[in-house]
Amino acid sequence: MLLKALKIDIKGNESFIILNSVDAEKLGINVGEKIQIKADKKYAIGVARPSRSMVKEGYAALSSDLATELGIIDGEGKTVEIKRIEYSLSFEYIRKKFKGYKLSDKELYQIIKDISEGKTSDLEVLMFVFSTYYNGMDINEIISASKAMAETGNRINLGEKVVDKHSIGGIPGNKVSLLIVPTFANSDFYIPKTSSKAITSPSGTADTMSVLANVDLEPSELMSVVKKTHGCIAWTGKLGISPADDKIIQVERPLRIDPEGLMIASVLSKKIAMGVKYMVLDLPYGNGTKIKDEKDGMQLAQKFKDVGEAVGIKITSALTYGSQPVGHAVGPALEAKEALESLINPYRAPNSLLMKSASLTGLLFENVGLVEKGLGYNAALSLIFKGKSYQKLKEIIAAQGGNPDVKPDDLPVGSYTYDVTAEKDGYITFIDNNEINTLTRLLGAPYDKGAGIYLYKKENYKVAKGEPIIRLYSNSESKIDQSLQYISQKKPYEISGMLIESYP
Amino acid sequence: MLLKALKIDIKGNESFIILNSVDAEKLGINVGEKIQIKADKKYAIGVARPSRSMVKEGYAALSSDLATELGIIDGEGKTVEIKRIEYSLSFEYIRKKFKGYKLSDKELYQIIKDISEGKTSDLEVLMFVFSTYYNGMDINEIISASKAMAETGNRINLGEKVVDKHSIGGIPGNKVSLLIVPTFANSDFYIPKTSSKAITSPSGTADTMSVLANVDLEPSELMSVVKKTHGCIAWTGKLGISPADDKIIQVERPLRIDPEGLMIASVLSKKIAMGVKYMVLDLPYGNGTKIKDEKDGMQLAQKFKDVGEAVGIKITSALTYGSQPVGHAVGPALEAKEALESLINPYRAPNSLLMKSASLTGLLFENVGLVEKGLGYNAALSLIFKGKSYQKLKEIIAAQGGNPDVKPDDLPVGSYTYDVTAEKDGYITFIDNNEINTLTRLLGAPYDKGAGIYLYKKENYKVAKGEPIIRLYSNSESKIDQSLQYISQKKPYEISGMLIESYP
Known part of the structure; x- marks a missing residue:
């Protein structure tokens, strides 16, 4: 059937073609079926979306990628030939x-x-x-999928000395990459850290870094930053690596499905594409994380190791304590602030943040053979305390177009704040990661960079009635109200005293 | 966020809302996520489809059902409030x-x-x-789903004496409903047969009947036809029964998935909605059908019986011979012609068509208690041979707005034909149902009502080299060519002689 082509732009996963329901019926085409489109001598395939009124009979509206593929410009009305295709x-x-x-x-x-x-x-x-x-998926399938995802996208070539750190996520306030990258980048290896922006979590590494510098780097920009500073903290968005994975994640995400095999392939495909040869993998373990128990964590670590070996990446995994947030801050600006403060004055850094960052950096030093087994942690700590990490972060910020001399207090946090106080005396016995994540999102993160929470008190801290436990930050007053309502329904923390009940 | 509303019409399963990508990002909304829309004091829920250029910032285009729900008329630009909602x-x-x-x-x-x-x-x-x-799905889940699908749609009330016949499908040329309905409608029971139009098969019952009469009936029209004639053969399209099932089928179909539990619920929900109290279920069994073996068939029959009992439908199942097409004709007009011819002159009707129709009608007679067990088949045959079934079909055709005096030869079949002949002497040893279905679709069925095939020779028929085996019909010459090409690649039948090989 010959139709006049139009170009249209609706964001979705798929190349699609909107045609009139009457034309669709004539061709025996249903919603979601695939159509072959021929323009001049070019062919493309799109998914059918019949419409009664959006396009007239005789017309076909193509999604912009399809139109581009076929050389069709909006409004041109070029004739295309379309036909239903049997399954691919x-x-x-x-x-x-x-x-x-x-x-x-x-x-x-x-x-x-x-x-x-x-x-x-x-x-x-x-x-x-x-x-x-x-x-x-068995190991061979995961290997095949990882390679295929990498091969069907852009590749970055920085030579053989390329390392990375990755976390499978789930834990709030996990800003460790902002300490690990500049600490490790003091070596002669490259650590081109890339991450996606947060979608279900309140702040991804790219969101946090975006407070300090530009993270939307093109491949050539990333190469130049890394060659200059040996590190970077960037968003994967403009790099074009592992495009299949992006599309898989787009359908998985709204449904909160994350099959293990594809998750491993997703992570490793991006590392292959970035040319990573050594990697440390953070597996946070505790309430609300993806790891059920230690055995489960070790099995996952083994799979990563096996697949890594097959694709040329030497992987060390670390099961890390993940029952409560890392540090005290959750949300892009608050996390960037805490990371920056910790590098400027490590003596006042939260212990959890400092220890986790140094441990993972240390494992990387050991993995690549720069230091002996067992000495990595101290090597990393030493770089942080000597100010080398802060110096390097400044270089990276500058290379990524940010202000290297930015002070923690310069970072704009939410203009509305509210302190939630303890309703009784006692000890914080539990902090719920999932509720902390939800709460931070309710406050507006990650879109509102200044939104977030600061935990004055973490697990096992003693509190007195009326003492502040959590400070809420947002640039929207109504979001503060909504969050307070949420807190009244779902307690993100628990306070227990020594005395449980008294009678009479 | 407040946006100006527009109305749009793209066919899909879902109520959706297109908003500018910038607005979507501000709200933290991704493709496929759900949005609450508020207009005046009405609320509705839609699925997000962000677009970079299709709607401007500050605007939201709503699918027509959503717009209707909220009282929004195209171009009006009413202000709506939208927000991301947590999962339902x-x-x-x-x-x-x-x-x-x-x-x-x-x-x-x-x-x-x-x-x-x-x-x-x-x-x-x-x-x-x-x-x-x-x-x-266990039996209780299937019962719950069947009831829920029926309860969330329209219901037809024709009293207690309502029966139906249903086939789980898969077999080409299965025009038995055109014989069963008018034969059974001679009783004081009602048989309001409804069926969907074919999508994956070359001709559904509704497609075949549409050659003879109008099948697109509104509930009131259907009631009036059935009260007048005791039967009807209609399309479910305008009846609004089991709308959830329609939506489920729309996503299943392009992927060719059909989970057993939902299939049973789908069938029975429509029977519940139609007020059916007795039913005969046709389970075709043989190559290319949905039934693996006899045991599988009996288990499925048992499940249907159990669910039927729980929802007040007495179900008799029949495992029927399904290794090759029923009768000789496949395709809407050709099937309607063969059915009509068989009722006008049953002495010349294909044995497979006559026996299958009479057997299933007989089981229905026995099921409702009109005749004793074992006597149903002959009772049905007798009505067909006495011309009562033909008379009744004429009444039904007239009631559905068709010409009751239409002659088989009046029915327009494809203007292009081609006879495929035997390439050697021998016997037809195999006819492939799936290939026959594909072939008939390639010829243009079901959209081209005249497209189809006529099998001169069925299994175990003797053929001589050069004798015609299949006649192809289409209203498109190029489709005849395509079909011949297909036949040359995938044989829809096999001819074997007694001599398999000779040496030397």
């Missing part, structure tokens, strides 16, 4: 996984390639995700 | 099923209600489908 090769492979069979290297490559090129519909991607969730 | 109750229940727990009556009702009201995204519906596929 990769759909057959997705069905194979769906039924519980193992996929070969070639089959996974085809699936990942089709996903990266937008040839699959959201529903097909989700089918793949569920199939890997329920049927699992 | 039903999403938590979907997650519960996803993790393998059983759902209660109340939980399933909430999920089905949210699906029927478009409050769930396609991705959430699909998550529910996959969860039931991998974790199964």
Whole structure:
């Protein structure tokens, strides 16, 4: 069928084509089915979205990527030929996984390639995700998927001396990368730390760093920063690495599904693409984290190690204490402030932040062979206390276009604050990570960079009735109100005294 | 956030809202997340689809159902308040099923209600489908889902004497409803047969009947036809029964997934909504059908019986021979023609069509207690041979606005035909149902009502080299060519001689 092409822009995972319901019926095309579009001598594949009134009969509106692929400019009305296509090769492979069979290297490559090129519909991607969730992925499948995700996107080449640190997440206030990167970057290795912006958490590393410098780097900008300073803290957004993974995450995220096999492939595909050769993996363990128990954590560490070996990355994992936030601050600006303060004056840094950062940096030093086993922690601490880490962070901030001389107090935090106080005397016996995350998001983070919370009191701290426990920050007064309402329903912390009850 | 509302119409499963990417980012909203929209004092929920250029900052385009719900007319620019909402109750229940727990009556009702009201995204519906596929549904869950699907849509009330016939499908040429309905409608019971239009098969019952009469009936029209003639053959499209099921099928279909529990609930919800009290269920069994073996078929029959009892429908199941097409004709007009011919002159009707129709009608007669066990088949045959069934079909056609005196040869079949001939002497040893279905679709069915195939020869027929085996019909010459190409690659039938090989 010949249709006049239009260009349209709706954000989604997929290359799609809106055509009139009458035309769709004539072609026997249903919502979500794939269509082949031919313009001049170019072919592209899109997903059908029939509409009764949005486009007239005889017209087809193409998503901008499809239009670009076919050389169609908005309003031009170029004629395209469209036809319903039978299922693609990769759909057959997705069905194979769906039924519980193992996929070969070639089959996974085809699936990942089709996903990266937008040839699959959201529903097909989700089918793949569920199939890997329920049927699992073996080590070979994870290796194949990791490689395929890396190969179908941009690659960064910084030579052989490239390391990275990664956390599987789940814990609030985990600003350790802002200490680890500048500490490690004092070596002759490169540590090009990239991370996604937070979506479900209140502040990702990229959100926190964005308070101090520009994190939206193009590949060439990243290369130049890293070559100059040996480190960077950037957002993956403009790098174009592992595009299939981005699309998989986009359908997983709203549903809060994260199959282990794809999670490992997701992490490692980005490391492969960045040319990472050594890595330390942070596995936070405790209430609200992704690790059930120590055994579970060790098994995951083993899988990462096995896949890492196959793709040329030497991985050391660390199960870390994750039952409560790291440090006292949660939220982009508050975390950046706490990190900066800790590097400027490590003697006053929160113990949890300092110890975790130095431990992970130390493991990296040992992993690459710069220091002997057991000596990494002290080597890292020494760099922090000597001010080398702060000096290096300033260099990195400058290289990423920020002000290296920024003072912690210059960082703008929420203009509205509220102190939540203890309702009785006692001890803080529990801080709920999930509630802290939700609360910080309710206050406006990560979009509102100044939104967040400061925990005056952490677990085992003694409190007296009326003493402040948490300070809330937001740039919206109504969000402070909403958060207080939330706190009254769901306690993010527990206070217990020694006396539980008295009678009469 | 306050935005100006616009109305838009893109067909999809879900109530959605397109907003500018900048506004979406401000609200922390991602693709596929749910948004609460408030207009005056009305609230509605839609799924977010951020766009960079389709709507300007400050505007929100609502899908037409949402706009209607909120009383928004296109172009009006009414102000609406939108905010990101935390996950709904039903999403938590979907997650519960996803993790393998059983759902209660109340939980399933909430999920089905949210699906029927478009409050769930396609991705959430699909998550529910996959969860039931991998974790199964027990009898209680199937009962709850069937009831909920029926209760959240329109209901038809024709009293207590209502029967139906249903086939789980998969077999080409299965036009038996066109014989069963008019045969059974000679009784004092009602048989309001409704069916969906074919999507993956080349002709559904509604497609075939549409050649003879109007099948797009509103509830009141259907009631009037059935009260007058005791039967009807209609499309479910305009009846508004089991809307949740329609939405579930829309996401299942492109992926070719059909979890057993939801399939049973889908069938029975529509029967409950139609007020059916007795039912015969056709379970075609053979190559390319949905039934693996006899045991599998009997287990499925048992499940249908158990759920039927709980919802007040007495179900008799029949495992039927399904290794090759029923009769000789496949495709809407060709099937309607064969059915009409068979009722006009049963002595020349294909044996498979006559026997299957009479057997199933007979089981229905026995099920409702009109005839004794074992006598149903002959009672049905007798009505067909006495011309009572043909007379009744004419009444039904007339009541549905068709021409009751239409002759089989009046029905327009494809203007292009081609006879595929035997390449050697021998016997037809195999006809592939799936290939016959694909072939008929390639010829243009079901959209092209005249497209289809006529099988001169079925299994065990003797053929001589050069004798015609299949006649192809289409209204498009190029589709005939495409089909011939397809046949040359994938044989829809096999011819074997007695001599397999010779040497030397």
